[in-house]
Amino acid sequence: MADQKTIIHLRAECPSLSLTLARLNVSKPLEHRSALTPTTAKALLDAGYEVRVERSTQRIFDDEEFAAVGCPLLPEGSWTEAPADHIILGLKELPEDIFPLKHTHVQFAHCYKTQGGWADVLSRFPAGKGTLYDLEFLQDESGRRVAAFGYHAGFAGAALGVEVWAHQQVSDAEFPAVSPYPNEDALISHIKAVVGKTGRQPRVLVIGALGRCGRGAVDLCIKAGIADENIIRWDMAETAKGGPFMEIIESDIFVNCIYLSSPIPPFIDAKSLASPSRKLAVVVDVSCDTTNPHNPIPIYSINTTFDKPTVPVEVTGEPKLSVISIDHLPTLLPRESSEAFSADLLPSLLQLKDRSTARVWLEAEKLFKDKVATLP
Numbered sequence: 001m002a003d004q005k006t007i008i009h010l011r012a013e014c015p016s017l018s019l020t021l022a023r024l025n026v027s028k029p030l031e032h033r034s035a036l037t038p039t040t041a042k043a044l045l046d047a048g049y050e051v052r053v054e055r056s057t058q059r060i061f062d063d064e065e066f067a068a069v070g071c072p073l074l075p076e077g078s079w080t081e082a083p084a085d086h087i088i089l090g091l092k093e094l095p096e097d098i099f100p101l102k103h104t105h106v107q108f109a110h111c112y113k114t115q116g117g118w119a120d121v122l123s124r125f126p127a128g129k130g131t132l133y134d135l136e137f138l139q140d141e142s143g144r145r146v147a148a149f150g151y152h153a154g155f156a157g158a159a160l161g162v163e164v165w166a167h168q169q170v171s172d173a174e175f176p177a178v179s180p181y182p183n184e185d186a187l188i189s190h191i192k193a194v195v196g197k198t199g200r201q202p203r204v205l206v207i208g209a210l211g212r213c214g215r216g217a218v219d220l221c222i223k224a225g226i227a228d229e230n231i232i233r234w235d236m237a238e239t240a241k242g243g244p245f246m247e248i249i250e251s252d253i254f255v256n257c258i259y260l261s262s263p264i265p266p267f268i269d270a271k272s273l274a275s276p277s278r279k280l281a282v283v284v285d286v287s288c289d290t291t292n293p294h295n296p297i298p299i300y301s302i303n304t305t306f307d308k309p310t311v312p313v314e315v316t317g318e319p320k321l322s323v324i325s326i327d328h329l330p331t332l333l334p335r336e337s338s339e340a341f342s343a344d345l346l347p348s349l350l351q352l353k354d355r356s357t358a359r360v361w362l363e364a365e366k367l368f369k370d371k372v373a374t375l376p
Helices: 038-046 063-068 118-128 150-170 184-196 212-223 334-349 359-372
Strands: 007-010 050-054 087-089 104-107 131-134 204-207 231-234 253-256 282-285 311-313 321-324
Touching (some): 038 050, 038 063, 038 334, 150 184, 150 253, 150 282, 150 321, 150 334, 184 212, 212 231
Parallel strands (some): 087 104, 104 131, 204 231, 204 253
Antiparallel strands (some): 311 321
16 A cells, blocks of 8 residues: 555546537636646656546647656546546636535635635535645745746736737727737737837736736736836735725726735725726736625626637726636646646645645645535
8 A cells, every 4th residue: 555656637627529518518718728747747757656647639738748758648527537546636627517526636626715606616525525625725834825827827917908908099899819829929029019009008007016926917018018117016015005096097907916815995996987087998807806705806797718808897988998807817828837837836746645744735635624614
């Protein structure tokens, strides 16, 4: 028993269209990122783990890249039939369903902050005697997340925000669908080009500018050539007085990058949007606390997608106002964001075989049990 390998099963985020309609429910549309890369999978194999990888038509890394480092390839969606002692690794939340979950799952589940439907999601784990290790809450000794997509979320969110703003300056048509970029250089070149067509630069206000996400948003603006005086950097000190904030209303683009841990006054609301001094045309809610009852941007109610990136907000006067609320923004740069995230996560993954004693996993399991205890 002591020599038994720990088996990690990397599930596909987007099963192919050839699967049954029931299987189609396990997909995350347009999700190209991966919790493991061929590089980190090889590191786990070299450390004595067994890593099995579901085939994926959407993942940025080809199946053959994993096979080349020694990972057996499995059918998409096959995690449901895997033995109960296999650890199921993924990124985005599982689809809505009711069958009990028997495995240990490592993923983002979005059910620990009383989000909409949280109890239905969480209750599936104790129902099947499974366990959830939520990637959002894996922390190091100082309480900082061991791995996060925050930087690339902010980077991609700001890029789309600037692109939508530029589109508004030259067209009344709805902003079209977007696709992932092969690399950062291609994205930056495109953003510079669309801004150049407007004849001016936007004023961008970033809240949460000192965090990973906010730094990514600011870096995008800098790399896109936006002048420093047009990049407004706010963090906790600037928001301590409580919103709504007219400084947001008087900017062209607002990028929200905060980590919402407790109720706060709204940053903007319907009353502040009615101000005649409003210049605000695009809100990018990178934090995407759409279903959180304390969402500080209570002007929209749905998540947007890469197919339909914006949702309009009913406002009086000009300019028109759009919200971007895509909850997997880093997939705009899937290879780079996956490599960065997986490299940061690797030291913790290497402790999975010792999870009964490893601090990061002990704390994650305790948090899971504490949250399960709050189920109605």
